[in-house]
Amino acid sequence: MAEERKLKVRARYVTKQYDLLVKKSDKVKALFNPFSNGLQSFWSLKGISFDVYEGETIGLIGVNGSGKSTLSNIISGIIPPTSGELEVNGETSIIAIGAGLRGQLTGRENIHLKSLMMGMTNSEIAQHMEDVINFADLGDFIDQPVKSYSSGMKSRLGFSIAAYDDPDILIIDEALSVGDETFYQKALDKMVEFREQGKTIFFVSHVMSQVEMFTDKTAWIQYGELKEFGPTAEVLAHYKEWNSWFKKLPKSEKGEYQAAQKELQKEFTVEQLRKNIENDPEHDYSATDAKILTASAISGDKMPATTLVLWTALTVLWFVVAYMTFH
Numbered sequence: 001m002a003e004e005r006k007l008k009v010r011a012r013y014v015t016k017q018y019d020l021l022v023k024k025s026d027k028v029k030a031l032f033n034p035f036s037n038g039l040q041s042f043w044s045l046k047g048i049s050f051d052v053y054e055g056e057t058i059g060l061i062g063v064n065g066s067g068k069s070t071l072s073n074i075i076s077g078i079i080p081p082t083s084g085e086l087e088v089n090g091e092t093s094i095i096a097i098g099a100g101l102r103g104q105l106t107g108r109e110n111i112h113l114k115s116l117m118m119g120m121t122n123s124e125i126a127q128h129m130e131d132v133i134n135f136a137d138l139g140d141f142i143d144q145p146v147k148s149y150s151s152g153m154k155s156r157l158g159f160s161i162a163a164y165d166d167p168d169i170l171i172i173d174e175a176l177s178v179g180d181e182t183f184y185q186k187a188l189d190k191m192v193e194f195r196e197q198g199k200t201i202f203f204v205s206h207v208m209s210q211v212e213m214f215t216d217k218t219a220w221i222q223y224g225e226l227k228e229f230g231p232t233a234e235v236l237a238h239y240k241e242w243n244s245w246f247k248k249l250p251k252s253e254k255g256e257y258q259a260a261q262k263e264l265q266k267e268f269t270v271e272q273l274r275k276n277i278e279n280d281p282e283h284d285y286s287a288t289d290a291k292i293l294t295a296s297a298i299s300g301d302k303m304p305a306t307t308l309v310l311w312t313a314l315t316v317l318w319f320v321v322a323y324m325t326f327h
């Protein structure tokens with residue numbers, strides 16, 4: 001009988017919606033304006049679905065701003081999705097340049113802090129500290145504040161801390177693109193070791209040769225959508241084709257194309273998400289629609305919930321004051 005593969009990450013229509021207004025005054029204005037559509041929003045992810053199994057190494061590729069880091073941060077639990085279903089079975093550890101490192105603390109103190117957060121005892125920390133320091137190989141810089149590190153040095157420290165965390169699911173977000181060749185080789189060997197142990201790895205990179213060499217499957221994210229998910233060789237071939245088509249466009253058309261895609265991410269609505277789910281033959285819409293579409297309360301398609309509450313409260317208050325005044 002074939003051994004059943006363990007599901008490590010299951011994503012169904014995962015979205016991330018950001019508010020586009022940055023000034024506090026704009027937020028306050030939107031809150032008090034009953035005719036406002038709410039804050040203008042941007043859908044960094046428009047509904048991503050995939051299954052990843054134990055021992056798989058997954059490449060995450062896509063042009064700048066396509067949503068790779070957003071997805072990585074959601075899988076690692078750093079930020080919540082706006083809507084959708086996400087099942088993550090196991091401990092995750094993310095390595096992104098400088099992510100999770102405290103700039104005012106030294107490298108050694110950062111390792112100590114992380115060890116304490118992992119619940120290690122003092123004697124465990126001593127051994128762990130030595131392993132991480134040896135792997136990071138930062139020399140005297142290990143006792144300097146991390147804010148004085150170059151991005152390559154931060155990546156070395158971040159990778160070493162995460163690698164010795166012994167996570168089930170390792171997410172590497174561009175962290176190896178800034179290091180030098182020696183460290184890159186060492187990190188790659190460590191990743192191969194992880195893979196052999198049956199751990200699951202997500203590998204975000206713009207370097208196609210790294211993705212090709214290291215991953216089994218690849219997810220191509222394009223302006224917030226999952227354009228393709230499958231065997232790395234196939235996906236990379238299609239991605240390269242798309243890239244050479246894009247590169248051949250005149251400069252003005254490139255700009256127009258990108259602006260149009262970004263506009264679609266601004267105009268995306270929960271209604272469109274619902275339609276996408278309804279039209280997905282592989283998705284049992286009726287069973288999960290409520291959970292998957294929780295974005296409806298914050299979508300900006302209608303008056304935001306906070307404004308609604310505020311206006312109801314003000315109306316009630318007005319009636320109370322009027323009643324007390326005229327009685």
Ligand SMILES: Nc1ncnc2c1ncn2[C@@H]1O[C@H](COP(=O)(O)OP(=O)(O)OP(=O)(O)O)[C@@H](O)[C@H]1O
Nearest residue numbers: 018019042044062063064065066067068069070071
């Ligand atoms: N906090 C935020 N508020 C508003 N928009 C955001 C926020 N974080 C990310 N975005 C937007 O979401 C989109 C996806 O960003 P993300 O960093 O996930 O892309 P990426 O594929 O990792 O890009 P890169 O290859 O350049 O690292 C971008 O358009 C970005 O501007």
